[in-house]
Every structure is written in structure tokens, then in C-alpha cells.
Amino acid sequence: MTDYRSRLIGCGSYLPETVLTNAELARRVDSSDEWIVERTGIRKRHIAADGQVTSDLAMQACRRAMDHAGIAPDDVDLVVVATTTPDDTFPATATQVQAKLGIRQGAALDVQAVCAGFVFSLAVADNFIKAGQVGTALVVGAETYSRILDWGDRGTCVLFGDGAGAVVLQAGNGDGVARGAPGWGQAPGILSTHLHSDGRFRDILYVDGGPSATRTVGHLRMSGKEVFRHAVVNLAAVAHEACEANAVRLSDIDWVVPHQANLRILDGIARKLGLPEERFIITVDRHANTSAASIPLALDEAVRDGRIKAGDLVLMEAIGGGLSWGAALVRW
Numbered sequence: 238m239t240d241y242r243s244r245l246i247g248c249g250s251y252l253p254e255t256v257l258t259n260a261e262l263a264r265r266v267d268s269s270d271e272w273i274v275e276r277t278g279i280r281k282r283h284i285a286a287d288g289q290v291t292s293d294l295a296m297q298a299c300r301r302a303m304d305h306a307g308i309a310p311d312d313v314d315l316v317v318v319a320t321t322t323p324d325d326t327f328p329a330t331a332t333q334v335q336a337k338l339g340i341r342q343g344a345a346l347d348v349q350a351v352c353a354g355f356v357f358s359l360a361v362a363d364n365f366i367k368a369g370q371v372g373t374a375l376v377v378g379a380e381t382y383s384r385i386l387d388w389g390d391r392g393t394c395v396l397f398g399d400g401a402g403a404v405v406l407q408a409g410n411g412d413g414v415a416r417g418a419p420g421w422g423q424a425p426g427i428l429s430t431h432l433h434s435d436g437r438f439r440d441i442l443y444v445d446g447g448p449s450a451t452r453t454v455g456h457l458r459m460s461g462k463e464v465f466r467h468a469v470v471n472l473a474a475v476a477h478e479a480c481e482a483n484a485v486r487l488s489d490i491d492w493v494v495p496h497q498a499n500l501r502i503l504d505g506i507a508r509k510l511g512l513p514e515e516r517f518i519i520t521v522d523r524h525a526n527t528s529a530a531s532i533p534l535a536l537d538e539a540v541r542d543g544r545i546k547a548g549d550l551v552l553m554e555a556i557g558g559g560l561s562w563g564a565a566l567v568r569w
Contacts (some may be wrong), residue, residue, distance in 0.1 A: 242409050290332055493553075550567075
């Protein structure tokens with residue numbers, strides 16, 4: 238039996254052209270640039286144009302990832318879209334992305350795990366590849382959160398933005414090394430993924446509407462202090478879990494690419510893990526919280542500017558509504 242491993246061979250991202258600064262936002266809501274920066278670290282965010290839907294953003298990110306990987310539409314066997322803001326109730330936004338990219342084969346599906354959606358989608362595609370069912374997969378996180386925000390609620394509307402990021406996974410072998418054996422973590426690819434959910438905490442982060450409950454989509458609602466507490470504790474725990482599963486130490490990690498919720502959460506995670514903040518890829522100041530898109534957006538930036546390079550050990554982790562959280566450990 239072949240020991241397949243998912244290798245990340247390309248990445249790409251897309252941000253809408255419209256930029257909304259804190260100063261501009263403060264004209265709509267009782268806030269200021271200083272207040273927002275002090276509490277969140279966010280200075281600006283990108284907003285999708287009228288008529289620009291989630292699949293449009295995802296398509297652009299996927300095209301750039303495919304170009305980076307050097308693959309064509311005929312090479313793609315699977316499209317997985319992580320989103321909380323789909324184009325329609327159905328069909329899956331992934332099918333729209335598939336069609337817009339000219340992919341005529343394979344399968345396309347959505348994964349809904351809110352801000353943890355990209356990590357969950359990465360795990361889904363990785364398992365398809367490890368099972369030998371898929372050779373090449375597109376995994377994309379894409380969001381138009383501006384469509385579900387209450388722009389009068391300064392506790393939430395200042396936090397979020399729109400965007401998309403994508404990666405290309407391709408099947409490779411595990412170089413004949415068993416998991417946990419010497420050399421296991423040196424070959425490039427996804428070493429492991431770790432997923433968790435706990436529905437008891439649904440009410441601290443949710444959207445108050447949906448076709449089954451109210452037939453209309455409402456607005457995002459959040460208990461910020463509770464989300465902060467769970468984020469720091471759970472993301473630190475899942476980082477340890479990923480390291481233990483692969484017999485590596487936290488100090489071996491070259492880069493942490495976390496969900497870009499806000500700077501205070503990222504600072505709290507860094508302190509709890511005992512890792513220097515210099516090892517964290519941070520884009521929240523320019524992108525805000527783009528939910529499922531935040532990790533691949535940050536990942537693409539760090540790969541393009543040369544910070545993440547071949548051989549680096551990269552930890553990706555996120556937490557979102559559900560609550561759902563998870564991590565992926567990758568050898569670049």
C-alpha cells in the first residue's frame with residue numbers, strides 16, 4: 238500500500254480593491270482609529286464590491302495558487318471551499334468556483350467551520366489524498382463578512398474584512414518513513430491535522446439567522462471576552478497536541494501561521510506557548526479578521542516574501558464559532 242502524503246505545492250490569495258480604514262469606519266460608528274488599534278491591532282480591512290460574491294474572491298485566489306503550482310484545471314481532482322458566507326444556500330460555493338475555473342472533473346464541496354474552516358478543509362483534502370482517492374486538490378478559504386456585519390455594532394464591525402486564500406495539495410509519498418520514526422517530520426508535506434468542536438459554546442459566537450430557523454440571514458454576534466479566553470487556551474493546547482503527535486518540540490517550529498482574529502489573542506497565544514512573536518506571521522493589522530480566509534492569506538504573503546521557505550516547519554491553527562478549532566503541522 239502506497240504511503241501518500243499531501244504536499245503543498247502552491248498558494249495564492251486575493252483581496253478586494255476597496256479598503257476601509259479605521260478613520261473611515263469611525264465616521265459610521267462610535268469609535269476611533271486609536272480605540273480600534275489599541276484593542277485589536279487592526280488598522281484597515283478590504284471590502285468586497287457590490288455584486289462581488291464569495292466565489293469571485295475564491296476563484297481569483299485559486300487561479301494564483303494554480304499558477305504558483307504550475308497546474309492546469311484538468312489537473313484538479315477536488316475543490317474544497319471553507320466559507321461561512323456562501324454565494325447561495327445551495328449549491329455549494331465550491332461548485333461555482335469549480336465552474337469559474339473551468340474544472341470539469343472531480344468533486345467540489347464546502348466546509349463550514351467558521352474561522353477554523355481552512356484547517357478543517359485542509360484536513361478533509363489531506364484525508365482524500367492519503368486514502369488514494371485524489372491526486373491534486375484545491376483548498377480555499379473565502380469570505381465576504383461585510384455582508385453579515387451589524388455596521389452599528391462597534392464591538393464586531395471593526396474586527397472583520399473580506400478576502401480569499403488558497404493552496405494546492407498534491408499527493409506525494411512519505412519517503413518510506415513511518416509516523417513517529419526518525420526522519421518522519423523531515424519530508425515535505427502535511428505531517429498531521431487535529432480537529433475539535435464543542436457545541437456547548439455556540440452562543441458566544443454565531444449569526445442570528447438562517448433558512449431553517451428564521452428564513453433570513455441575520456448579523457454576527459459575539460461575546461468577545463469569552464471568545465478570547467477559549468481561543469488562547471484551546472489554540473495553545475492543540476499546538477502541543479500537534480507537536481506531540483509528530484515527536485517535535487514547540488521550539489522546533491519555524492513559523493506559526495495563526496487565524497488572524499485580533500492582535501491581543503495572538504499575543505496571548507505566543508505568551509502561553511512561550512514562543513517569540515517574531516515567529517508568528519501577522520497580517521491582522523492590514524486584513525482584519527477574514528475568518529476562513531485569514532490563514533491562507535497570511536501563508537501566501539509569507540511564502541511570497543521569502544519568510545517561509547523549503548524545509549521550514551509550519552504550524553497553522555485556528556478557532557471559530559461552534560466552537561470549532563484545530564491545527565495542521567506542515568513541513569514546507
